[in-house]
Amino acid sequence: MSLLVILLPALRAVPAVSAAAEPSGAATLSWLLSEDGIALTRQGDSAPALCPKADSVVAVLPADAVAWHRPILPRAPANRMRAALAGVLEEQLLADDDQVHLALAPEAAPGAPGWVAALNKPGLQAQLAALAAAGLSVDRLVPALAPALPPEGLAAGADSQAPSGHFFNAHDAFGADVQWLALRDADSALCVPLTGSLARSLQLRWSARGAQFSATPAAAAAAERWLGTAVAVSSTAEQALAALRSRWNLLQFDLTPQRRGSLALGKLARRLLSPAWRPVRLGLLSLLLLQLAAINLMAWQQQRALNQLRASMDALLRSSHPQVRAVLDAPLQMQQETAALRAAAGVPGPDDLEPMLAAAAAAWPPGQAPAAQLRFEPGRLNLSAAGWQAPQIDQLRQRLQAAGWSLDMAEGRLLIQRAKTTPLP
Secondary structure, rough: OOOEEEEOOOOOOOOOOOOOOOOOOOOOOOEEEEEOOOOEEEEEEEEEHHHHOOEEEEEOHHHOOEEEEOOOOOOOHHHHHHHHHHOOOOOOOOOOOHHHEEEEEEOOOOOEEOEEEEEEEEHHHHHHHHHHOOOOOOEEEEEEEOOOOOOOHHHEEEEEEEEEEEEEEEEOOOOOOOEEEEOOOOOEEEEEOOOOHHHHHHHHHHOOOOEEEEEEEHHHHHHHHHHHHOOOEOOHHHHHHHHHHHOOOOOOOOHHHHHHHHHHHHHHHHHHHHHHHHHHHHHHHHHHHHHHHHHHHHHHHHHHHHHHHHHHHHHHHHHHHHOOOOOOOOOHHHHHHHHHHHHHHHHOOOOHHHHHHHHHHHOOOOOOOOOOOOEEOOOOOEEEEEOHHHHHHHHHHHHHOOOOOEEEEEOOOOEEEEEOOOOOO
């Protein structure tokens, strides 16, 4: 399933909400195209309407666009959870409630500590509206930076609880190009500029815990000078694809897409196509191929046995009736040749009058008068049934069936003929 990943322009992290943080939609967007959500197929920059088509559209928020909180989640029904979260975070959110979009962590449990993402709602709505106007309906919204989630079943490979840091360049609130350090572990996720002492103190604390640092190609040289050691180079595309494999989706509450059914199928498809499910996919494919091989082998064995049976019947016909040169239908030809020999010898066949009269006489109900009329044609004996009662007809039918004959009633007459057998296919 192909994925179009849209790298959204910068939003101001809550509570820094202002008109400058509410873009009406960038004229040019950076995008990535992936056929499986793992490997990058191609990337580029274009207007939203010129982005390539894909089965699913996922938007990635910049690392500095989301503020993270970890309160005790309220026990509230789903339709009132958004209002309950706003009440819990009222003192931490320094903006009006209608200016903030909130989203819960995957599998968040009410009554327990849980991560809540907070971001600039007007700016996000403006960008989603611009994408929708260009025909790009976003199925999922993921953050480039989020707290590490604990492993969950087969999706455990998407998130890691080990602390990590990533250097990148972005504009600050005043539009200046600043180098940032994004830090995350299981207990926090934050972005800080390298200017000032906060970044240095956090870096020392993270390094003491064995954090692994990476940087975008443009920020790698400055990051190595700042750290005093080499860092792994990880492009923006690689960071976006890594975020794509996480379990986050910030399209919640009033921003939830209305296509719930297709989204559920898309979520299931993404999980089945994730790297963690690769062994399962290979196992199912192997099982399917094994079943197909077994079915073909069984069909081949059955066909071989049927061919051997037909060959035996053909050989029996040729040995019994050497005058037959072409074998087209061995059972029918055997019956015809045997009937010809029987007729030549003057021996009555099973469909002649004598055997049929003998069968009728043997099955005739006691006390029933003989038939007043009879009519015979090869294989069919027709007798008058005047004065017969239903019990007598049933009795005659049962006795004839036991001897291999059938009895039908039509227009007040009894029709006796040989019972039909299922021919060999």
